[in-house]
Amino acid sequence: MPEVTLMAVGDLMLARTIGERVVTDGPQSIFAGVQPVLGSADLLVGNLECAITDRGQPEPGKSYTFAAPPLAADSLSSAGFDVLSLANNHALDYGFEGLAETQRHLNDRGIAFVGVGENEAAAHRPLIVERNGLRLAFLAYVDVLVEDGGFDTRRWVAAADSPGMAWAHPDRIRSDAVAARAEADVVIVLLHFGYEGRTEPVASQQKAAWAAIEGGAALVLGSHPHVLQKTERYQNGLIVYSLGNFVFDSFGFPANYSAIFSATIDRDGLRDYDWFSIVVEDGLPRLATADEAPKILALVGE
Numbered sequence: 001m002p003e004v005t006l007m008a009v010g011d012l013m014l015a016r017t018i019g020e021r022v023v024t025d026g027p028q029s030i031f032a033g034v035q036p037v038l039g040s041a042d043l044l045v046g047n048l049e050c051a052i053t054d055r056g057q058p059e060p061g062k063s064y065t066f067a068a069p070p071l072a073a074d075s076l077s078s079a080g081f082d083v084l085s086l087a088n089n090h091a092l093d094y095g096f097e098g099l100a101e102t103q104r105h106l107n108d109r110g111i112a113f114v115g116v117g118e119n120e121a122a123a124h125r126p127l128i129v130e131r132n133g134l135r136l137a138f139l140a141y142v143d144v145l146v147e148d149g150g151f152d153t154r155r156w157v158a159a160a161d162s163p164g165m166a167w168a169h170p171d172r173i174r175s176d177a178v179a180a181r182a183e184a185d186v187v188i189v190l191l192h193f194g195y196e197g198r199t200e201p202v203a204s205q206q207k208a209a210w211a212a213i214e215g216g217a218a219l220v221l222g223s224h225p226h227v228l229q230k231t232e233r234y235q236n237g238l239i240v241y242s243l244g245n246f247v248f249d250s251f252g253f254p255a256n257y258s259a260i261f262s263a264t265i266d267r268d269g270l271r272d273y274d275w276f277s278i279v280v281e282d283g284l285p286r287l288a289t290a291d292e293a294p295k296i297l298a299l300v301g302e
Contacts, residue, residue: 001266001267001268002132002133002134002266002267003132003134003264003265003266003271004042004043004131004132004134004136004264004265004266005040005041005042005043005262005263005264005265006041006042006043006044006045006136006188006219006262006263006264006265007037007038007040007041007043007044007045007260007261007262007263008044008045008046008221008240008243008260008261008263009044009045009046009243009246009258009259009260009261009285010046010047010223010242010243010244010245010246010258011046011047011049011223011224011226011243011244011245011246011247011248012046012047012048012049012050012076012084012246012247012248013049013050013066013068013090013245013247013248013249013283014030014048014050014052014066014068014072014075014076014247015050015066015067015068015072016066016249016250017249017250017282017283018030018068018072018247018248018249018283018284019067019068019069019072021283021284022068022069022071022072022074022075023069023071027071027072027074027075027077027078028075028078029075029284030072030075030079030247030284031075031078031079031247031284031285033284033285033286033287034260034276034278034285034286034287035079037260037276037287038079038080038260039080041080041262042131042132043082043083043129043131043136044079044080044081044082044083045081045082045083045084045085045138045188045190045221046081046083046084046085046246047084047085047088047190047192047223047224047243048076048084048085048086048088048091048102048113049066049088049090049223049248050066050067050068050090050091050093051066051067051068051090051091051092051093051094051098051099051101051102052067052068052069052070052072052073052101052102052105052106053067053068053070053094053097053098053101053102053105054067054069054070054101055094055097055098055101056094056095056096056097056098056101057094057095057097058093058094059092059093059094059095059151061149061150061151062093062147062149062151063147063148063149063151064090064093065090065093065094066090066093067093067094067098070101070105073105073106073108073109073111074109076106076109076111077109077110077111081111082111082112082129083111083112083113083114083127083129083138084106084111084112084113084114085113085114085115085140085190085192085223086099086102086103086113086114086115086116086140086165087114087115087116087123087140087141087142087165087166087190087192088115088142088144088165088192088223088224089142089144089153089192089224091116091156091165092156092164092165096163099116099163103116112127112129113127114126114127114138114139114140114190115139115140115141115142115165115166115190116158116163116164116165116166117158117163117164117166118158118163119158119159119160119161119162119163120158120159120160120164120166121160122158122163123158123163123164123165123166124139124158124166124172124176126138126139126176126179126180126183126184126187127139128183128184134185134186134265134266134267135183135184135185135186136184136185136186136187136188136265137180137181137183137184137186137187137188138187138188138189138190139166139173139176139177139180139187139188139189139190139212139217140166140189140190140191140192141165141166141167141168141173141189141190141191141192141193141208142165142166142167142168142191142192142193142224143167143168143191143192143193143204143208144192144193144194144224145195154167168191168192168193168208170207170208170210170211171211173189173208173211173212173215174211174212174214174215175215176215177189177211177212177214177215177216177217178215178216180216181215181216181217185267186218186219186265186267186269187212187215187216187217187218188217188218188219188220188221189209189212189217189219189220189221190220190221190222190223191205191208191209191212191220191221191222191223192222192223192224193205193208193222193224194222194224194225194229194241194242195225196224196225196226197225197226197227198225198227198229199225199227199228199229199299200229200230201222201229201230201241201242205222205241209222209232209234209239209241210234210239212237213234213235213236213237213239214235217237218236218237218238218265218269218270219237219238219239219240219263219265219269219270220237220238220239220240221240221243221261222239222240222241222242222243223242223243223244224242225241225242225244226242226244226245226248226251227242227244227245227257227299228242228243228244228257228258228259228296228299228300229241229242229244229299229300230299230300230301231300231301231302236269237269237270238263238270238273240261240300243258243259243261244257244258244259245258245280246258246260246278246280246285247280247283247284247285248280248283249282249283250283251280256279256280256281257277257278257279257280257288257292257295257296257299258278258279258280258285258296259275259276259277259278259296259297259300260275260276260278261273261275262274262275262276275296275297275300275302277292277293277296277297278296279292279296
């Protein structure tokens, strides 16, 4: 039976000091500490927690706006990323012009993206990827709190006649997953949700993730809390509530612990999975030592 080794990581924030390193040390420097692992994946997935642009203006009223240099797209390409979620609270940090530039840079390097579109239908449309004889459908959504400064990510939600991203309404996730399942062998849902810094998922995360599995998804991959959260078996699927940070500077709480999730997928869904324990130092990932690994695996419930 055909099978795919899928690897997934959490938030990829390539701006600020990380962007400076891309320029000074070269694109391949960002993932050098984990490249041997990433290079073994048939399909590599992550959440792009920034725009990649030197155009556009910072979103007014937003506490943090992240713009990575265009060269950062080469970092993602050389690392082997195949699919990135853009349904998050930073993809439009530099407006629709910045988003268009991000999409152009990814398209130029053959990196697919999901969760945004020119209208609501496009933002909710599954990304179909064929690999090793399998058809995999990806869907992506965002559901985050209003920022302390008052910025509400809902203003970026796509409508019938305007561009934007897909919001994580459980009923819509469920129906989207049902439709995607009719087009593919396996459905994978990427959710940018929950509370930052919280190591336990909240009820809204559970409702959204459960809806995805109920709709036929085999796997839910979460991001946004910046820390690792537990995995959960639900019906016939697996939920990874948060993969934490993978590339992200200026965090001192347990965000320095991260992980690469590795799954073997066939036509029956998720066959088995494993973890590579990661430590993020100065914003960049490296493989954990034998002493660090058990602490990291405990955070995901393994």
